[in-house]
Amino acid sequence: MLKKLIPFSLLCLGSLFSFGQDIMHFDVDVTQNMDTFYVKATPPKKLKKANAIFQFPSTAPGTYQTMNIGRLVSDFKALDKRGKALKVELVDINQYKISKPKKVKSLTYKVAETFDTKLTELPIYMMAGSSIENDHTLINAHTLGGYFKGMQSNPVGIKILGKADWTTGSALKLKDGYYTATSFDELVDSPILSGKLTMAETKIADTPIRIFTYSEKGKLNSEMLLGEMKQMLESAEKFLVKLPVDNYTFLYYFLQNPSGVTGAWEHSYSSEYVLGEGEPNKAFLKSVVDIASHEFFHIVTPLNIHSEIIEHFNFEKPTPSQHLWLYEGVTEWASHMQLYRGGVTTFENYIANGIKQKILINELYFSPDWSLKRIADESFDGGEGAKQYGNIYYKGSLVASYLDIRLLELSGGKIGLRETLLNLVQKYGKGNPFNEKTFFDDLAAMTYPEIKDFTDKYIIANEALPHAEYLGKIGLEYTRVSDKNIVIKKKANPTENEKMLFDAWSVNLPR
Ligand SMILES: [Zn+2]
Incomplete structure (x- = not known):
């Protein structure tokens, strides 16, 4: 949604x-x-x-x-x-x-x-x-x-x-x-x-x-x-x-x-x-299609990748799943990323809407104290939970962006978040939910042990998002000009590894 x-x-x-x-x-x-x-x-x-x-x-x-x-x-x-x-x-x-x-x-x-x-x-x-x-x-x-x-x-x-x-x-x-x-x-x-x-x-x-x-x-x-x-x-x-x-x-x-x-x-x-x-x-019309891109991507998650809480839906009693970051954050990331990698939007547009806008709205409209897990846990509570819920589309999407970059880094540009999602669809798929409790471990097991540290820090706990560090990995320079102004551009002299990761980040990798 x-x-x-x-x-x-x-x-x-x-x-x-x-x-x-x-x-x-x-x-x-x-x-x-x-x-x-x-x-x-x-x-x-x-x-x-x-x-x-x-x-x-x-x-x-x-x-x-x-x-x-x-x-x-x-x-x-x-x-x-x-x-x-x-x-x-x-x-x-x-x-x-x-x-x-x-x-x-x-x-x-x-x-x-x-x-x-x-x-x-x-x-x-x-x-x-x-x-x-x-x-x-x-x-x-x-x-x-x-x-x-x-x-x-x-x-x-x-x-x-x-x-x-x-x-x-x-x-x-x-x-x-x-x-x-x-x-x-x-x-x-x-x-x-x-x-x-x-x-x-x-x-x-x-x-x-x-x-x-x-x-x-x-x-x-x-x-x-x-x-x-x-x-x-x-x-x-x-x-x-x-x-x-x-x-x-x-x-x-x-x-x-x-x-x-x-x-x-x-x-x-x-x-x-x-x-x-x-x-x-x-x-x-473009704004309408941007929303459609998000909704359409839900055919992947939660519709094909979800925990047993979503699979056996409880209409009687609202029951949250802690993996809202995956259902909504990753979906929002993918809705922007698929347009960039598909050549529908430019690099500049992607950075403006997929990264900068997400950082600013996360900071200006939402409490910095809520982890993605807490947003999920309290999503049904009305009151403050309902107020913070919207940040799943901002902070959640940013965390997905950095998870993608981390996966590309660890795999030497071979596997990013998109490829991991496609692997998850193959492993789970409709009618075969993942385990709500062990999913973070299972994800690390099918990718890299370091991914557990990532999900611990940025999904379960609430560590400040390392924008400069992560964007730097793919050769982008992050400059905080003021509260409401961020500049993100390509580094003048990226390293070979940064160039390689940027190229891998910019395309749908071969399957
Ligand atoms: Zn949604």
């Missing part, structure tokens, strides 16, 4: 399954009320006593935010086959207990949309929220769905009752009128945008890429975005050797006056963007 937290220009397969009787259906009516989803949930044929609790999500993967969706739910009813209401009890902010689960034929409830609902505590990021207006709806399934206890892994389908002429964008496949997913996790991983949208598509290598756009004033459309996006996707393909997805969908939602935190949210086969609607000029 990437939040637009600073008033800068920048802002942040399904496998096959039979459509059998164990599928949970959601019918979502967005026509009855402009601010409320009317939901009917039909459970798989027969519930058991162990399934008596219906759980609404407390959070969602990749958001690092406590949401407590139960707050938005009203009029929750469990009905038997004759339409008679069974006794239900709210046992927790996100949990309803049904007295006779075996008799449940369906559930009905209402859920307020998040865009137009004032939440004074724990407000929900717009890109992880929901909206209904006259000409569109944005659905993130965790904001209006849930699961019966013990059935998080059951197949699920969602049908949107909107307007007949609406276009719908989602990575999910449509089957018998329902967008279907193999599990509740996959449903949450697949946002749906429906309404008066524009659509454009292309192919990168063999991978179909689709863009759907809702633009409130009609200033932006999918065709414009695709033009800017192609270069980024092509450089991403070079960086990754081969795209690890067989299809990908971008969902864009532009609005005039955002009511909350805007940004973007990554998913396995799609990403979704809620952004202020700018003028369709080069600078604005």
